[in-house]
Amino acid sequence: MATDNIRGAGRKMPVYIRKHPLEIPPPSEKDWLKDDEEDFFLQDPDQMLDMLPQPFRMINKLVMLVFENAMEIIERRETLQEAQKVKVQATKCFPTAEFQVTGRANCLAVSGKYIFVGLSMGLAVFQVSDCKQVCAWDAAKTEVCAIHASDLGNDHHVLLAVDEMGLVWLFCFHKDSFLLIKNLNEVEDISKRSTCVEAVLSQGGDYAGVLLQGNTEAWLEIYRLPKDSWLKERENSPGSAAGLAFREKRSSQASVKSLELYGERSAEMESPVSANKADAKLSPPVLLLKVKPPKPITGSIFKSPLDALMKVDDGSVFGLGHNHLIKDSQWEQQEAIFRSTYQEYLEAEGESKDEIPRHAAFHFLLPSRILQVGPEIKLQPAVPAGISVHWDGSHNLCLYSLNRLLKEKVDADLKPDVVWPCAAPIAFSAVSSCCRYLALACEDATITIWDKHLGYPLTVTALLEEHVIRSMHFLQSAAAASDQTPYAGTDPAYPVVQLLVLCTDGSLYLVRAPRAGKSSITLLAHRPEDPKLAISTVAPVLAFPSTALVFSWDGTVSLMDTATSHIICYFNTPPSHAVASPWQPVFTVDTADQCLILRGDKQQQADELAQNRASHSSIFFFDFSSCRLKESFPREPNLPVKSLQDLPWIERCNIFLHDWQQSLLGLREQMPECWSRLQAHAAAMDKEKEREKK
Numbered sequence: 001m002a003t004d005n006i007r008g009a010g011r012k013m014p015v016y017i018r019k020h021p022l023e024i025p026p027p028s029e030k031d032w033l034k035d036d037e038e039d040f041f042l043q044d045p046d047q048m049l050d051m052l053p054q055p056f057r058m059i060n061k062l063v064m065l066v067f068e069n070a071m072e073i074i075e076r077r078e079t080l081q082e083a084q085k086v087k088v089q090a091t092k093c094f095p096t097a098e099f100q101v102t103g104r105a106n107c108l109a110v111s112g113k114y115i116f117v118g119l120s121m122g123l124a125v126f127q128v129s130d131c132k133q134v135c136a137w138d139a140a141k142t143e144v145c146a147i148h149a150s151d152l153g154n155d156h157h158v159l160l161a162v163d164e165m166g167l168v169w170l171f172c173f174h175k176d177s178f179l180l181i182k183n184l185n186e187v188e189d190i191s192k193r194s195t196c197v198e199a200v201l202s203q204g205g206d207y208a209g210v211l212l213q214g215n216t217e218a219w220l221e222i223y224r225l226p227k228d229s230w231l232k233e234r235e236n237s238p239g240s241a242a243g244l245a246f247r248e249k250r251s252s253q254a255s256v257k258s259l260e261l262y263g264e265r266s267a268e269m270e271s272p273v274s275a276n277k278a279d280a281k282l283s284p285p286v287l288l289l290k291v292k293p294p295k296p297i298t299g300s301i302f303k304s305p306l307d308a309l310m311k312v313d314d315g316s317v318f319g320l321g322h323n324h325l326i327k328d329s330q331w332e333q334q335e336a337i338f339r340s341t342y343q344e345y346l347e348a349e350g351e352s353k354d355e356i357p358r359h360a361a362f363h364f365l366l367p368s369r370i371l372q373v374g375p376e377i378k379l380q381p382a383v384p385a386g387i388s389v390h391w392d393g394s395h396n397l398c399l400y401s402l403n404r405l406l407k408e409k410v411d412a413d414l415k416p417d418v419v420w421p422c423a424a425p426i427a428f429s430a431v432s433s434c435c436r437y438l439a440l441a442c443e444d445a446t447i448t449i450w451d452k453h454l455g456y457p458l459t460v461t462a463l464l465e466e467h468v469i470r471s472m473h474f475l476q477s478a479a480a481a482s483d484q485t486p487y488a489g490t491d492p493a494y495p496v497v498q499l500l501v502l503c504t505d506g507s508l509y510l511v512r513a514p515r516a517g518k519s520s521i522t523l524l525a526h527r528p529e530d531p532k533l534a535i536s537t538v539a540p541v542l543a544f545p546s547t548a549l550v551f552s553w554d555g556t557v558s559l560m561d562t563a564t565s566h567i568i569c570y571f572n573t574p575p576s577h578a579v580a581s582p583w584q585p586v587f588t589v590d591t592a593d594q595c596l597i598l599r600g601d602k603q604q605q606a607d608e609l610a611q612n613r614a615s616h617s618s619i620f621f622f623d624f625s626s627c628r629l630k631e632s633f634p635r636e637p638n639l640p641v642k643s644l645q646d647l648p649w650i651e652r653c654n655i656f657l658h659d660w661q662q663s664l665l666g667l668r669e670q671m672p673e674c675w676s677r678l679q680a681h682a683a684a685m686d687k688e689k690e691r692e693k694k
Contacts, residue, residue, distance in 0.1 A: 090558070091569035096595075097621035098574075099131040105580075105599050105617040108588040111149035111157045114173070115597060117619070118144030118161060125173065128590065131621070137178045142167070149173075150205035152227045156234065158205040166195030168210050172230055172282060182284050184210055184223070202364040202384050207402065208285065209362055209387065218358045220389060222289040222402070229283045289400060291414055293357040293391045299328030357391035361428070366435035368452040369656075370418060371401050379403075386417070388438065390426040397426060397440060422448075430499070432474035433542055439499050441469045449497055449513045454659055458497055459519035461511060467503040473540045475500055475510075475548065475562060500548055500562065506534030508550075510562050518670075524565045525550075536583050543594045544629060549587075555579040557598065559629070569629065571622045573600045580617070596622040 107118040114134065115126045122138030142163040149159050152172075159171040159178075168184040185194050194212040201208050208223045339346060364384040365371070371386040379385055390397045398416035424442035431438055437458070438450040445463040450456070463469075475498040499511040508525035528534055537551040546563045550556075555578050557571040573579060577600035580586055586599035600618045 090567045091627055093569050093571050093622050093627040095573065095620035096623045096626050097131050099126060099133075099619050100616045101619060102616060105586055105619060106143065106145050107147045108586060108597055108599070108619070109147045109149040109159075110588050110590045110592075110597065112151045112155075112592075114149075114157065115619075116147055116149050116157075116159060116173075118147040123147070123159075123161065123171075123178070126619075128595075131619075135176045135178065137171075139180075146199060148199060148201035150201050150203065152205050152231065154231055156227075156231060158201070158225060158227065158230075160199050160201045160208055162196050162199050166193075166197075166213075168196045168199055170208070170285065172234075174234060179282060181282050184208075184221070184285070185212055197359060200362065200364070204382055206383050207288075207364060209364070211360055211362070213358060218293060218360070220289075220291040220360055220362060221287060222291070222387060222400075223285040224288045224402075225285050226283045233282055288402065288404060289387075289414060291360075291389055291398075291400065293360070294394060294396070294398075299331055300326055357393055360389055360391045362387050362389045363429065363431040363438075364435075365399070365431065365438075365452065368436070370452050370455055371399055377403055384435075388429065388431075389416075390429060390440075393425050395422050395425055396420065397422065397429070428469050428472055430472040430474060432497070433476070437474060437497050439472050439474070441472060441501070445469065447472075447499070447501065447511060449499060449511070449519075454656075458515065459511070459513035461519050461521060463501075463503075463509065463521065467505065467507065469501055470504045471502045471538065473500045473538060473548070474498065475540050476542045476545050498546060498562065500538055500540065502535060502538050506531075506536075508535055508538065522565070524560070524562060537585055539587075539589065541589060542591050543589075543624065549589070549596070551579070551582060551585050551587075553582055555582040557585075557596075569627050571596060571598065573598070573620055576602060577618055577620075578603055594624040596624070598622065 101117055101119060101124055103120040105117050105119060109116045109118075110128070113128050115128055117124045117126065119138075120143045121141060122136060123144055124136045125134040126132065127134060142165070144161050145164055146162040147159060148161075149157055152158055155175055157173040159169075159173055161169040161171065163169065167186060170181045170184060172179045172181055185196060187193050192214075194214045196210055197213050197218070198211040199209070205225055205227050208225055210221045210223070212219055212221060365386045365388055366383075367379040367381060367385040384402060386399055386401045388397055388399050397420040399418035399420070400414070401417045422440065422442055424444045424446060426440055427443045428441040429439060436451065436453055438452055440448045440450070442448075445467050446460065447462065447469075448460045449458045451458050495515060497513045497515075499513070501509040501511060503509070505527045506525070507523065507527045510522040510524050511519065512522070513519040525535060532552070532554040534553050535550055536553050537549075539549045541547045541549060541559065546561060547568070548560050548562060550558050550560050550567075552558075557579060559568045559571070560566070561568050580599045580601040588597050589595075590597060598620050600620050602618075
């Protein structure tokens with residue numbers, strides 16, 4: 001009975017048998033997926049009856065996408081229009097004075113109450129107060145391309161000029177005369193002559209650095225300038241005060257125009273021009289250092305580890321990596337493995353040969369805790385105690401001490417006192433005006449800001465996109481109110497270090513690094529669609545906090561407030577003139593008198609050929625006080641500065657501990673996050689090892 005029931009149940013069960021072969025069914029409207037079925041909520045009940053079928057829903061989606069893109073373009077254009085309105089409303093500053101120079105002005109420098117102009121035929125000196133020409137020098141009939149000046153005191157100034165042939169001229173200027181001290185790289189044999197690539201004069205005129213290039217090599221020479229001896233020699237030798245003998249030349253005239261609401265006043269004056277050199281001479285500068293680029297790392301020449309250990313000094317600092325035990329065969333083996341692994345990438349980029357570096361960037365550094373000296377050496381706070389050097393393509397920042405005896409022989413194979421290795425080649429560097437902060441930018445767009453007094457990086461950050469950094473400048477921060485007198489090289493309480501970064505594509509960034517807390521990167525200016533609106537040059541204005549001069553390719557000169565990225569004012573030349581060579585403008589900022597000095601050319605001389613043939617150049621003065629900029633940016637009070645070296649050891653230790661405690665405030669917040677990242681990275685590495693074992 002049970003068996004029959006089972007059989008009957010089996011006969012009643014339906015069996016599905018496919019008549020046709022398995023195929024993909026044709027699409028139908030029911031098979032179309034609905035958009036956002038799971039997360040779809042109707043806010044309007046009437047939409048249930050108005051649901052569009054396919055393919056109209058897809059068409060509707062495409063139309064809405066086009067509409068949203070159009071709205072984004074409209075909003076972007078409205079933002080640009082609002083920015084243009086703000087740009088038009090900015091204050092317009094016009095030149096308060098103008099003077100003309102004979103020939104083309106290639107460079108400008110301000111020292112004390114004088115303006116030094118490098119011309120196509122020599123040098124010229126003008127007074128800041130009335131723009132009158134004091135004297136000129138054209139004995140060598142050479143074109144001056146770069147000039148640096150520093151005030152020595154007692155109305156004496158030291159000048160470092162570079163001509164078009166790469167020769168470096170060292171002058172001493174006093175009242176109305178030039179005295180040529182020495183040509184630093186002049187040699188009798190022309191075939192052995194070296195060319196100056198860059199010349200730097202330290203603040204105060206204590207040292208001069210010259211980067212030279214020969215036929216096959218490059219090197220850096222650092223000179224100590226005996227400025228105290230110069231002042232004594234000039235005082236003791238009345239005849240040397242005349243410096244160079246001059247004769248008046250009435251055919252050379254300089255027209256001076258003082259513009260008051262564009263009311264022009266011209267005055268012709270006689271220009272003294274140098275004729276021949278007097279017999280009086282000053283003490284020549286002393287060659288202190290000769291720094292050569294680091295040699296490429298090759299195979300070890302040591303036979304045993306003991307031989308390599310004997311070459312190491314004391315092991316307290318990093319070296320350049322030459323004293324190692326890796327043999328040539330090991331280098332070749334690693335090179336072969338690397339090339340076989342990444343052969344396709346190397347073929348695409350092309351083989352790069354190791355060449356000797358031909359260019360370097362260097363800065364003079366004030367005394368700090370990085371370059372340690374013995375207690376018997378008394379350092380002056382305002383005199384440089386060392387230099388920082390990094391060569392093209394090098395990962396290392398080399399620091400050299402300047403506290404060396406003059407009797408010592410210049411070492412041909414000089415080793416750095418301190419070496420800071422970086423993860424990528426260093427592309428650019430900058431030093432703040434107080435010389436306390438040092439910024440390094442690597443080729444991978446990583447930026448590190450160091451506090452040299454603490455020997456600790458304030459921030460290590462990177463630009464989000466791949467950018468090539470063109471220049472970096474420290475800005476003047478607004479001082480916090482403090483009743484305590486700061487010591488040399490420090491900022492008031494809780495300072496925020498600001499670094500202005502300009503990229504080659506014209507974009508401008510601001511890096512803010514507080515002493516306690518996280519750093520931030522702000523985009524001040526995008527890369528413009530019109531190349532003429534791109535930024536060509538920026539320069540900080542130390543007279544006002546958080547401000548910078550911005551030069552554009554179209555000749556626009558403006559003053560930007562980096563705190564809000566707004567333009568405060570525009571510096572406009574007269575309608576008949578335009579900014580000369582806006583891609584590389586000729587200008588300087590006088591921080592003492594708070595004015596901008598800018599070269600302008602006539603509109604019909606805009607092309608380069610006309611500029612080269614121009615017989616005169618116009619120099620314009622823009623007084624910041626006439627634009628009422630002081631009201632917007634009040635000048636910080638000048639507090640008396642206490643020298644860190646003059647303080648007792650107890651106070652110096654207290655200052656060091658206080659600074660270190662302030663720097664640790666931000667580290668306490670960052671430590672848990674960094675620790676969790678390390679733990680996660682270690683766990684991931686353990687998992688990978690377990691997978692490899694399996």
